[in-house]
Amino acid sequence: MIRARIVHIQASKRNIDRLFACNRESARVWNDCLQISKDYYAEQKKWISQSEIQKQTKGKFHLHSQSIQAVCHKYLFARDSAYQAIQKGIKTARYPYKSKNHYNTKWAKDGFKVFVNGRIELSMGNHHGKRERPIVVQATHLPERQIKEIELCYDNGLYLAVSYEDGIESKPYYKNRSIGVDPGEIHTITAFGEDGGSLIITGRKVRAIHRLRNKKLGEIQRLQSKCTKGSRQWKKYHQVKRYILSKSEKQLRDALHKTTKSFVDWCIAQSVSDVHMGNVDGVQRNTRKKKRVNRK
Structure with a gap:
């Protein structure tokens, strides 16, 4: 089963500033998805597909490629959820339209490295043919199981939302x-x-x-x-x-x-x-x- 845990972190001032810059850059990705989708619909009279929106946002932002894709996926999920709610007759449902100044940044699969001592390296990908130095943070109370995703969040301070596999298989359903x-x-x-x-x-x-x-x-x-x-x-x-x-x-x-x-x-x-x-x-x-x- 997949579980999530809030993990508090410590880092140098430079890396803290880079983390805040990541969330600002993720907000730029979100705002770009809004504009690209709006222009695409005005021209093609249909919604933009997942492959097309990823193609138009690829390599445009100072983030890891998987982090950019994660924001695109969130936008598409919000759009599809709004469509389903409208089809059910929920009048308060609206398609995504608000621009953002900060947005959570996500690292998945090969986007991070976790070490035994709690050190985490968050990859920033390749830019202009050169691999950028990762963001290094020190975390406490990390789960011992395999970590699947890491999301950078803010609530009166930066923290990581860590998704991991707990190794427990779900039990079969029996009517009772x-x-x-x-x-x-x-x-x-x-x-x-x-x-x-x-x-x-x-x-x-x-x-x-x-x-x-x-x-x-x-x-x-x-x-x-x-x-x-x-x-x-x-x-x-x-x-x-x-x-x-x-x-x-x-x-x-x-x-x-x-x-x-x-x-x-x-x-x-x-x-x-x-x-x-x-x-x-x-x-x-x-x-x-x-x-x-x-x-x-």
């Missing part, structure tokens, strides 16, 4: 007990089994994180609105907002992970093989929305 699940806000998961067994996991922790985050963001936003946009104090408040969002996102991820872990453990104890969840899409259709009344 079934349960119904109803996700919610007050109770994150409510489950009921065929034999009468039930499970309720409260969502108070998640709601508390949401409320505290919104409260803090509101306070910072009121202070920031009194500053001139782009000033030194405005940038400080903006940095605080990004820190609050990053911290709350990690807290939410941890709370939801603990919730799903408790649910999976209960399912294993109950010998559950099938989990059924209702399709609640469109429940608000043809309902009257309550109008807001401004009161002084």
